[in-house]
Amino acid sequence: MLFKQKELRMRLIFTWLILFSIPVFVQARTESDYLLSDRDTTLVDQFFGLFETQEGADIPEAQRSKRKQVDELLNALTQRDGQLQFNGVATASLQTELVHKPNYQGVGSFDIFAFTSFGKHTILFFDLEAVGGDGPDQIIPNLSGLNADAGSTQSDEGIDHLVVLEAWAEFRALKDLLTVNVGKIDVTNYFDNNLHANDETSQFLSGAFVNSAALPAPINAPGIRLRTSFVNRFYLQFALSSLDNSGDDLMRNHFKIAETGFMLFPNTDWEANFRIYGFEHPAAGHSRGFGLSVDELVAGRFTVFGRYAKNEKKLAEWFGVEQAWSFGLGFKQLFLNREFNVGLAYGQTDPQALDAPEKLAELYISNQFNQWVYLSPHLQWLDPATANQKEHVLVGLRINFSY
Template identity: 25%
Template sequence: MTFLFKRTATLLLATMLAAPMVQAAPAKADVNALLKKFSERLEQLEKRNAELEQQLTQLRTENSAKLEPRIKAIEEQNAKIEKGLENDGVSQYEPELTARLKAVEYQSLNMQKSARTVSALDGVTAGVSLTTVAQHPGEMPAGSHIHNSQLNYRGDVTVSLPLPNSGDIENKMVAAFRLGQGIGLNGVRSFAKPNASAFRVSSTSPDDSVAVLGQAWYQATIPLPFGGFKPRSREKLEINFGKMDPFSFFDQNAVANDETRQFLNTVFVHNPLLDAGGDIGVDANGFTPGFRVSYLNEVNKAEPWRLSFGVFGAGQGANYTRFFSSPLVIAQVEKQFKSFGGLNGNVRAYYWRNGQAAQYSGDVAAHSGWGISADQRVSDNVALFGRYGHQLTGRVSFDRALTFGAEFGGGLWQRGADALGVSLGWLRTSNQFRNDAPTLADFGFAASNAERVAEIYYRYRVNKQFELSPDLQLISRPAGNSDASLVKLFGVRAQIVY
């Protein structure tokens, strides 16, 4: 303020002194009067300046007295906030701002954690199913171990885990757990076993329900040509190894392949020579260690074809006690077709050799054979299937097997999610078995001709996760016994999936 006043006075004096230079010199009295007047004005300005300085000092003092408590309070609040943020816990004695900051931080961390979890689970698939079957037998043939109704259940949990890619190679792991109780009506003396869904760990008491790791295998999918441009690749090489169900890769069929939803008798689920006949050589729980390599050609996307080769433990090798001697070797070629106006059809032909196959006489020997599995959809609501098996070597109870049938979609009667399945089977007794059956302790009768099997089921969709399937099976000449009465089996299956 003082500087401004002095600056103003100096400019005013300079102006007054310079002005007379272009005029005549004023009188001395006028100059004295002007200087006096200027002196008075200067004195007034200095007085006013002193008053303003006094007011400013007073204002500063008053403001300082008012602001100091507020600044102190803010500093104390900031200290509390900083102290509260030093630990992760939330206290009721902390400032509200601290709690809010922590809440935002926790929310952000949780979102990041969820994002990491979602990213880690990307590509993971899982499925859970529970199958319960109740069966009631009609008249059983002599020698059967089952004469009353049976109830059994089976639970399956399957998880597929993607692994990090190795360049263009896709990797994944698959694990499947299984548990259950009850053996169903599989004690009937016949080649066919009426309940393929029955599962119980053989070494446990019927009172126990034990879960087993049925499958745990790795798969690498390699685009071909190796090192080429993956998006344009139309050929793939798949490699699998671990503990697995060989039927996951061989003898598949779109119409007759799943005992939890389709046909229940073993002769219609897989090739009878491999499954009911036992040439597949898996352990008591239906699994085995092995290796599989497959070449897939999709140059024609509508009609791809595949070559597969597998080596699996058989006999003692299936339970990890003798794998590298006499395994099961199986090779398959498969082709997909478009027929009946572009509807899918598949044909699979395969050859197998089991070095440790169980024979009906109780000993172990090498078996071999070949088979065909075919399925064809002929309309939107009708699909057909057929299988044929031919035994080449080995002492087996039946050496030819033919099964065929159809599934009719519920769209034919305005129940689109329902289905009706009908199938027939023919299992020809082998010449060796016909000669030996009368002397075998488990049989003791004259075997001839062939065992004939028929099954019909209706799958009723209750909702998306729940289905009920009444089932009827007929077995004529069980185990080739012409004198045995017709076996009738009534059942109902409940299937829950997630």
């Protein structure tokens, strides 16, 4: 037994060192090329040339994330009225267990963002997505979600399908004091946001660190969202969303959610955001719940975030989760002229019918190759709530392309 524990420990350390050494080796090799007066033209040097920083500014992590990238693109779009523009994100990940028999699970996804503007106050947006692979969640029962990017869009015959993930129009009025989004929307794009834990393609892979595990948000469906802001620091928003994507009976059975929040020290090294929201679900007898999300930047280098959400008894019985909380720390720094990010998070999800909570932790290290490509190894630990399940330790590797 002691030998097996030592063997497992060595496997974990060895695997993590290999994953971490890949991007560090590439970065170190690339940096050394700048010190050579005469560069070789061998295939090896051509390969490492792929990871050099080309002309143009690097894309910081906050703008590279899927949601932030869309926001930046939409803001810039108003200068090109009537022109259809395209952009997107592609992500691939590989995960496997270390404790039990390895079972490698791969997930690949890409999003194509299509958008145009009709003046300064009207925007039309589409998000077309295709996903292959269901990740480790299909073989490890859990509430938290081990890969929030998973969810195959393949047919039963194995044919890949491109789906319309979002399709909405945005209208702004009163000098942008009022914003209205209407169409097929994703309510988690607007509610329960968090600057440091909100995107599965560039930050944490685990679903519980993307949105609260206790938030019973419906699938992307027809809906409307209204937001008003004050002095760019305080805001109030409200949304209605259908429970399914059929488009039938749109005036009944809405998921309702409202949120208010404020920002301290905006655009500084100490920026902090506080949000509190409440929701009502018609499928659970209009039972309600609430949540909060906070994040803070410390000295421009360190990040702190936290979440908490709780459901009323009837909603908890229907959804299966009574409450959930999570918190985490992060660090970001330029290393060899490239962005380097570290994130560590821990959370607990309390099932409604069980006494013991589900526990989850994740560590990731994101390394920038150039302004388009990022690579990050991930280490996850899961302690399921069910008594008959053992702990799970997973190691993974994710690559992200912004185009």
